[in-house]
Amino acid sequence: MMFSSVIDSMTNRRDALRGMAGASTIAAGMAAMGSFPAQAAGSKRVPVDFKDPAQNLKAFIKITADLDPTKTSVGWFGGTIYGNRGIEALKPLIGVQGVGMMRIKPMADNVYHVFNREFATYTDLKTGEILENWKNPYTEETVEVIPIKNMIVNAKVSPIIEQDFDGHKVTFPFTPPWITQTDKAFSLLEIHAAFPNPMKPDVWPRESAGPINRTSEMFQRMCNLEDLERDDVSAANYIGTWTRVGPWLPWMLMGQADGHMMYRSFMNRTGKIENLPPKLLAYMEKKYPDFLKAPGDETWGKPNDSSFTVYMSQNKPKPPKGS
Template identity: 35%
Template sequence: MSGPELTRRQSLGLAAMAATVGAVGIGASAAAAGSAPPFQTKIDFKDPKWNRDSYARLDADIDPTKEKIGWFRGNVYGVRDNEPVRPLFIIDGFSFVRTKRLEDGSYRRMLREVGFYRDIKTGEILKTWHNPYTNEDVRVVPIANDPFNFTISEFRPQPPSYGGMNKDKPPPEPFLLDWRYGPDDTVIVTTDIHMLYQNALQPDKWVRESSGAFNRVSEMFTYVIKRKDLENPKLTHVKAVGQWSRITPWLPWMLMGQAPGHISYFCSFGAYDSVNDIPADIRETARAMDPKWLAAPTEDYGPSLSSLENYAREQKPAPVPAGWTPPQPPPPRTLPPK
């Protein structure tokens, strides 16, 4: 899945390289330590290699001796016909990511992430949740993905395979993202992905957990970056803040079956400076699960699965009560007579 790590260069060699090609925007933050590869900093929205290097610096730290700690937090909503969108709970999570430079100049991004659901009113971490659609208490299963890896190259990444569930293999195309200049000397970039693939939770086995034979999932990201940081040859990681949205079937632990409707995540994200910046309750809950969640992978392994595939591997189908049917949305509303 990955090639060997790029051989480290001596600090003197890196410094000389930076001095030689600095005029065209090549830099490395850890030149003194010799731990980071050269990268492009001169902004060129139409250059696939600049897109590769810039996105890798946003998504991770291209110095393989360092790890980036990402955070995400927001609300999760239930969406059904004939009723307002309903806030269900808060999602609060973090990730640790490391990169490995490959022989062709691309980056292997190696990540593990956890996310915990909080009560929408109290903010407490949920172990059980009262499902208002079914009027029952259900056991909450947090997000725990280890790993979620992919390669950042000058070609657009292939969609995740989710352990072979997603068969979509579009032809190669240059890695060109939707960049634009924003106000106050910022740069804004948006990415999205839209998938329809076979569900690991097939409804004949996972009657109450499965939304159907296929999953329809979309994810949308918006990053806001300081332009001076993007152009800074000393920064192997560029901090950004932004928003992440995800549209996905009902979460399997909600036990909604093939009920009409779906889930929508709407979150902010950014990066922490230290593990101590992670909110103490979710940090210690993750540590109690396994200390590995508080460090980035050091090796490339797989498969890379989403929480849906992990659920199929780690959980068991819930019992189906006699006469159970999926909850249905309210009937259509009608306008009052004139």
């Protein structure tokens, strides 16, 4: 669900691009085979040629957002974050729950401008309550919990992806795989990246996990095939999962300790803000109401946010433990 990681990987990361192009991945769904109600009736169905980059991208936009530029897609996700260290079994650490507000602006030549905003809270595993503080089970230190607050996560997507490899421009078509089974369509977005950590260990010794960030993002979505095949349907309702493997979060104050984290969560399109979980919605309305809407056109061209850049802009390095 965290589109910021995908944008970073697609636009800036050499290793991530190789992984994405080589694996030929981008978007799928849950194994559950429940049906969704069609959004309209009576329109002619035209099969999608997923080998055609323009048609593939249009289907991808439908399952992740909404082709109608006047509508904002409200996406929810929620699950558990696990710690993984050495030969230890995975340790459930904390819950995570959040929302993505995405709006699409179609441009000429099958190009789309994506306007996206992300917010997430961390929750108690037993009660589900949103946490302000958390006792790190590895260090026994109580730390302040910092929500994910990415105000701008915009992107330009097109049927032909162009990247610069050390001054050499490389292009490849947007043709990620889709699987269709009876009346369902499945899509998978999978990006594996290794890139320099903007949070340098010598400046952020307690917050930085190291000089290199290694992350994997895996999004799975399932929708009604009919919604992709009808032009009178601008968005395909989906259910799915988000899995992530990534470094310790800065606010956990793990420093360069061995290990990493795995996120396991469900996600879906809620249709409207009022359908978000009540506790999450009330918390956002009270403290972070600006994250309940997608970025406006005026944000186009401005720098994108990530959890690391936002943390660095709003916090100072913690002093060494015990000082």
